[in-house]
Amino acid sequence: MSTDNGPGPDPTAPARSQSQDDDDALGELGYRPELKRTLGNFHTFAAGISYISILTGTFQLFYFGVSFGGPAYWWSWPMVFAGQLMVALCFCELAARYPVAGSIYNWAKKMGGPHVGWLGGWMMMTATMVTLSAVALAYQITLPQISEWFQFVGDGSGKNDAAANAVLLGTVLILFSTAVNAFGVKLMARINSAGVFIELIAAVALIIFLAAHITRGPSSALTETNGLGSGQTLGYFGAFLTASLASAYVMYGFDTASSLGEESHNPGRNAPRAILRALIASFTIGAFILLFALLAVPDLQAEELSTGGLQYVVLETLGSTIGEIFLWTVVVAITVCVLAVQAAGIRLMFAMARDNNLPAGTHLAKVSPRFQTPVVPAVLIGVVGVVILVININQPQIFSVITSIAIIMIYVAYLLVTVPMLLKRLRGEWTPAEGKFSLGRWGLPINIIAVLWGAAMSLNLAWPRAEVYNATGPQHWYLRWGAFLFIGVVALGGFAYYWFVQRHKTGVLAEHRFEEAVDPTSPPPPPAAP
Secondary structure, three states, X not given: OEOOOOOOOOOOOOXXXXXXXXXXXXXXXXXXOOOOOOEOHHHHHHHHHHHHOHHHHHHXXXXXXXXXXXXXXXXXXXXXXXXXXXXXXXXXXXXXXXXXXXXXXXXXXXXHOHHHHHHHHHHHHHHHHHXXXXXXXXXXXXXXXXXXXXXXXXXXXXXXXXXXXXXXXXXXXHHHHXXXXXXXHHHHHHHHHHHHHHXXXXXXXXXXXXXOOOOOOHHHHOOOOOOOOOOOOOOHHHHHHHHOHHHHOOOOOOOHHHHOHHHEOOHHXXXXXXXXXXXXXXXXXXXXXXXXXXHXXXXXXXXXXXXXXHHHHHHHHHOHHHHHHHHXXXXXXXXXXXXXXXXXXXXXXXXXHHXXXXXXXXXXXXXXXXXXXXXXXXXXXXXXXXXXXXXXXXXXHHHHHHHHHHHHHHHHHHHHHHHHHHHHHHOOOOOOOOOOOEOHHHHHHHHHHHHHHHXXXXXXXXXXXXXXXXXXXXXXXXXXXXXXXXXXXHHHHHHHHHHHOHHHHOOOOHHHEOOOOOOOOOOOOOOOOO
């Protein structure tokens, strides 16, 4: 891998600001600069790490991993990281050359053409709106455990008390996120960065506190399967593949660091670094939290591990007072995660609309002169997120299926970038940005592994397991096969609309189109001959 600077600048050339170079890179894609560049290194890093949101993901899904794989499910964490690292490295090369809003859409378009680009953007945008709702639901998992005061609907014992309360709490969070994102990227970045700082400090402190309460060694905890998988065709390996979904559901979204490229300083250099730092930091912190939680919990076979999850471990191990302090930091993590997810969705919708690839593209791609951000996408994504939440009140099983499928759609959207990129490499058509992040001779093997990993994990995520897609009765075939059915409907239905309607209108909208700047000191062109 190389990040050398290449040959030095021509001393006789006129001085250019970094902002001008960034804008020229945007002009190469056909867009004129509209979004204000206000974000620095930590802001872009914070966007990536808050989307992954280790505290949100580990506290939301620890119970799932232990339920299906026992404590030994921990090994899925480094496995998923290794695979996602290959994808992230490919993205780093793309981010260095094309640091642009709606990165997945634009990368898929540049690598595979406009049709592949539209499908990748459509899958990612749909998944992002569902993910926004799913993350907002995490308030219900944490806040009522801090205090019963947060159970506003009933006392929690009613059939739909928890679901209705989850919708109420989630709606408040999405409305807050919508307002912050609509008021401009600088406000969002400040809140997000402050939240990430708190999350990182809290995560390190949690690791230290759990380490101080260790009651067993790794050799006993990380080999404990609780007898799961016995009697299955694949034995424990089958159980482990199911449990690995808990890790796969967390480690994605690192591309957000590049999706804010049009609002960042020197994104061609900073975005690749932010992507890698966000993924590596998330893996490291998450690995230690999960490890020390398993080593510190008083009873490794406690049933509450599969019901109360990591919240139970923290409260049981550290006591109610210290435990609740850490749970409050989880609330902060959930909040900034929602902010980052919605921010990424806004940039994606803006990017597709700017190419007139969505209905009402002119309105969706309009940048507010006051807030310097696309306000209409912020509001629209917020409204759709709340509507999706409402499904959870009376149909929690269907909502669970939809949220699981949304993660698969993100993995598929990633494949719509890495597969065309691999084809370009094989044809000798891919050239990394000169003097910036490059995989060099490692590019081809890393790209091949990224594609194989993405395809294998997408299949694992979509496999029609009753315990994932139809966990409670009655059993329905359409729920078990929900991943294939839902993704098929979204992909084929959406692409049919694009093919027969929208593709005939595709093209960068005039008000967003790049035009070569004219040097005011240069003489005017001669008049045309009569």
